Amino acid sequence: MQHRIPQPPEAGLLNAVRFGTDPFRFLEGVQGRFDSITAVPIPGRAPLVVVTDPDLAHEVLSRPPEFRRVAAQGSASMIAEQGVVQSDGPLWRQQRGIMRPAFVGRQVREYANTVGHRVEELAEEWADIGADGEHRNLHAEMTTLTIRVASEILLGEDIGHDRAADFYEWMAVAGREFEFSPTTVSPAWLPTRTDPEFSEAAEGIRGLAEEIIERRRETLAAESEAEDERGGENGTESGDDTRGGSGTAGAKQPQDMLTLLLRAEDDPEVEYPPNQIRDEVATFLIAGHETTALSLSYTMSLLSWNPEVREQVREEAKQVFGVGESARTPEYDDVADLTHADRAYRESLRLYPPAWATFRQATGDVRLGEFRVEEGSAIVLPQWSIQRDRRYFENPTEFDPSRWERRSPNAVSAYFPFASGPHACIGQQFALSGATLAVSRLTRDFEVEIPEDALSDLRPTPTLRPAEGVPATIRPVE
Ligand code: HEM
Secondary structure, three states: OOEOOOOOOOOHHHHHHHHHHOHHHHHHHHHHHOOOEEEEEEOOEEEEEEEOOHHHHHHHHOOOOOEEOOOOOOOHHHHOOOOOOOOOHHHHHHHHHHHHHHHOOHHHHHHHHHHHHHHHHHHHHHOOOOOOOEEEEHHHHHHHHHHHHHHHHHHOOOOHHHHHHHHHHHHHHHHHHOOOOHHHHOOOOOOOOOOHHHHHHHHHHHHHHHHHHHHHHHHHHHHHHHHHHHHHHHOOOOOOOOOOOOOOOOOOOOOOHHHHHHHHOOOOOOOOOOOHHHHHHHHHHHHOOHHHHHHHHHHHHHHHHOHHHHHHHHHHHHHHHOOHHHOOOOOHHHHHHOHHHHHHHHHHHHHOOOOOOEEEEEOOOEEEOOEEEOOOOEEEEOHHHHOOOOOOOOOOOOOOOOHHHHOOHHHOOOOOOOOOOOOOOOOHHHHHHHHHHHHHHHHHHEEEEOOOOOOOOEEEOOOEEEEOEOEEEEEEOO
């Protein structure tokens, strides 16, 4: 027998408006009142279904044909219509398959090592700050760090400091455009907002994606030509070792995501819709850095407010990386020894999940547990409120990394900052290893002081974003 999903007793529209204006408070409210699920009726639309039980949330995530992604629409499609983060079905399967090698094995090591180098450079720059300290926007600094690493590893080139700074501005504009508001949950006929600044930001992101693709095509063509010449001299055929390969026997094939996408163009089995590669690059320019930058800003904020934990992380970093003359650049192999930094980072992903909710849409009238979900329902799987639910976490609003000494994050279904199922985050290992190194290295040498109210105005854009960056005073540790 299938049951009707319970509804909050207040008027439907009132709840819809509450969700639109302050989704975090609304979600915390329903999390405390409904054991597994609730439906908010919305005039003129299918209801908004909020899942409050983690196991049901994972079930939704594991059934993509019935609960599909919400495709990019309106202004979102001005950045990328069909990258792997927005797509579903055969196109998504093809794209995820082509890209997978770019996110596993030695690529994780390379990503973490690149974070090690870039964070070392940042630390050298911060080392010039005097004992009085300097005010900086920590989130802008973290964005520069993560986008340069992501572009280097995924796209084969570092976009450089100035382009990274442009990106920070574009993301701030995009964040405002996509922020939740009462119109998000209004009947479809209400006009939505448009922000003229947004089209400029969208063009900037697409333009940068096109430039990067062009340069990569040229590099690959030059490499392939050089290879043909070498092959000719050695009397061997080129490209016979791997698909479209340029390899000298035994040489490592570049495995960055863009190279894999471009090589796959020659594969007769692969069919790209128009602009697919540009959409993927634009998507990854965003997905590859923003959540990680946010998570670094939140972790550093929590460490600023929790001196005991900060000291543990600092002592551990001194042991692992050394100090003074004997200090060395952080690298992938250090991650396994940074248990305090790792727990602090994972605990910050619990309290401030950069992906604060994952969204799906029911493709038909479907059964979920004992409930009937109406076709077209928008489904909210809220990391924000499930990860703060006292049914699953003791002292849920407390920053307590030691809770992960007793439990493995992978074994706790109410903890899912990277989602789960077939669409689970492809960059999870990058984020976990790179962020642990960055948090640890910066904490070793710097006091990053953040005002207590710095995270009091978080905005419900597709990611959880601080309204005005994260103000910080940075000074070297005495
Ligand atoms: C702390 C950092 C990160 C968090 C919290 C995070 C979170 C998530 C979540 C919740 C999803 C699932 C979205 C959905 O099912 O609709 C996701 C998907 C995805 N993430 Fe991440 N992510 C992070 C870092 C990264 C990085 C570093 C990359 C790339 C280098 C990345 C690339 C992606 C991609 C491509 C998808 C779509 C996967 C698919 O549909 O097959 N993410 N991420």
